[in-house]
Amino acid sequence: xxxxxAALGLANQWGPILFGLIYGIIIGYxxxxxxxxxxxxxxxxxxxxxxxxxxxxxxDYQWTLFGHIIRxxxxxxSTVLGIFISMIIRRQ
Amino acid sequence: MKTSxxxxxxxxxxxxxxxxxSFVILRTLYQFSDYLVPxxxxxxxxxxxxxxxxxxxxxxxxxxxxxxxxxxFILITAVITTTVVFGWGSLKGYKKKxxxxxxxxxxxxxRLMAFPLAIFLVAxxxxxxxxxxxxxxxxFPGGAVIAxxxxxxxxxxxxxxxxxxxxxxxxxxxxxxxxxxxxLTGVVGLVFTTYYYGTGYxxxxxxVDPYDIIHVGAFGWDNFLDxxxxxxxxxxxxxxIGVGLNVLAGLSLIAMxxxxxxxxx
Numbered sequence: 453x454x455x456x457x458a459a460l461g462l463a464n465q466w467g468p469i470l471f472g473l474i475y476g477i478i479i480g481y482x483x484x485x486x487x488x489x490x491x492x493x494x495x496x497x498x499x500x501x502x503x504x505x506x507x508x509x510x511x512d513y514q515w516t517l518f519g520h521i522i523r524x525x526x527x528x529x530s531t532v533l534g535i536f537i538s539m540i541i542r543r544q
Numbered sequence: 545m546k547t548s549x550x551x552x553x554x555x556x557x558x559x560x561x562x563x564x565x566s567f568v569i570l571r572t573l574y575q576f577s578d579y580l581v582p583x584x585x586x587x588x589x590x591x592x593x594x595x596x597x598x599x600x601x602x603x604x605x606x607x608x609x610x611x612x613x614x615x616x617f618i619l620i621t622a623v624i625t626t627t628v629v630f631g632w633g634s635l636k637g638y639k640k641k642x643x644x645x646x647x648x649x650x651x652x653x654x655r656l657m658a659f660p661l662a663i664f665l666v667a668x669x670x671x672x673x674x675x676x677x678x679x680x681x682x683x684f685p686g687g688a689v690i691a692x693x694x695x696x697x698x699x700x701x702x703x704x705x706x707x708x709x710x711x712x713x714x715x716x717x718x719x720x721x722x723x724x725x726x727x728l729t730g731v732v733g734l735v736f737t738t739y740y741y742g743t744g745y746x747x748x749x750x751x752v753d754p755y756d757i758i759h760v761g762a763f764g765w766d767n768f769l770d771x772x773x774x775x776x777x778x779x780x781x782x783x784x785i786g787v788g789l790n791v792l793a794g795l796s797l798i799a800m801x802x803x804x805x806x807x808x809x
Contacts, residue, residue, distance in 0.1 A: 468674045471785060475670040478718070478789075479690070484709045488659055496660050503664060511675020527674045531667035 468511070468527035476534020477541075485539050493536070500532040568734065572746075604682065605780055609747035613730065615684070616723055616787055619794040623719065626798045630805035650700045658700035659707050665693035673788035677780040683787025690788070691795035703803045710796055719793035725786025729779050749778040 507525035604612060650658075669690030676682030697706040733748030 467781065468671075471674055471781075472667075472670050475673070475785075475788075476667070479666055479708070479792075482710050482714060483707050485707070487705065488707055489656075492660060496663055499660065500664065500667065503667075507671065511671060511679045511681065525671060527671040528667045531670040532663060535663060535666065 469530045472527040472530035473534040473537070476531040476536075477538040480535030480538030481542060483535065483539050483542075485543065496532065497536075500529055504529040568731075572734075605747065605749075605783055609730070612783075612787065613726060613747070616726055616790050619791060620719065620723060623794045623797050626801050630801045654700050658696050662693035662697045662708060665696065666690050669693070669788075669792070673784055674781065676784035676788075677777045683784040683789075684791055686784070687788040687791025688795060690792040691799065694792075694796045695799050698799060698803055703800070710800065712797070712800070715793040715797045715800070717793075719790050719797065722786045722788065722790030722793065725789070726783055729783055729786070733779075747783075749780065751778040752782075 504525040505523065507528055508523045509521070510525050511527065669686045669688070669692075671686075672681035672689060673683055673686030676686065694706075694708050694710065697708045701707065730747040733750050734746045736750045737745040737748045
């Protein structure tokens with residue numbers, strides 16, 4: 453399905469990004485960050501980028517940039533971002 | 545016993561909701577024989593592919609929409625049962641004391657890896673939830689994967705020191721919101737089809753904007769509220785999102801109550 457969607461140019465990934473952020477903010481709101489080693493945060497971000505790249509277009513959403521398909525799981529990465537955003541909001 | 549105004553208001557709302565729900569259910573049951581048209585299933589099988597984007601969602605949310613609704617409420621019943629059996633100790637204030645041995649049993653590697661793994665499990669669960677209408681995933685498996693992240697942190701760090709510090713009220717609210725999203729989306733379909741076609745059809749896929757009210761068309765979207773997806777599945781992703789919230793909250797509540805349960809002495 454992925455290649456067909458890309459060929460049709462219909463792929464749109466804003467939905468997973470939006471709802472991934474919402475889910476991440478909902479769950480991240482209850483994360484207590486005081487007892488967590490701060491060095492973990494950049495590691496989590498980098499590893500989540502790697503995992504999202506490894507997941508590829510799952511679940512079948514693609515970001516097309518200058519005619520090239522970016523094989524990246526936006527839902528996964530936006531959830532991790534949402535958790536971090538929620539933690540930042542909570543600390544302020 | 546004198547009840548406060550707040551409690552009276554809640555009782556009135558509960559009573560009105562019960563009357564509305566009873567009316568809808570009785571009306572549906574009363575006219576049930578009218579809906580059963582011979583040969584309808586043959587016609588429906590021909591056209592079902594146009595209602596949902598693929599055969600998985602046709603089966604899950606259309607043929608077996610009531611079944612999915614029932615599963616959602618089975619989970620709530622399971623949570624209530626677990627609460628009654630194991631949770632009354634925590635409600636009474638008999639919280640099990642976490643001895644240092646309990647949480648110190650986990651090794652340094654476990655403590656170091658549990659939180660990042662939980663974050664990745666949560667993110668992967670959300671990915672499964674959001675792809676439920678076009679892949680073999682959905683609200684149930686996705687919510688279960690998210691709850692697994694919570695289990696992991698609770699087992700490794702203990703209930704009091706876990707970084708994912710959910711509370712009872714928070715999880716109950718999440719579970720209720722998830723169930724209500726599913727229930728009310730189905731009621732919208734029921735009302736829509738009753739009003740326009742005269743056939744009450746619960747969980748009818750009305751699309752997200754049947755009246756074309758919010759037609760924006762920005763960014764190439766056909767509709768602002770439409771889940772931006774090449775298959776345009778209408779309300780199905782939102783049903784998955786509701787089920788996912790319900791399942792993650794329900795399973796996390798069960799885990800929390802089991803951890804809080806007072807050991808029978």
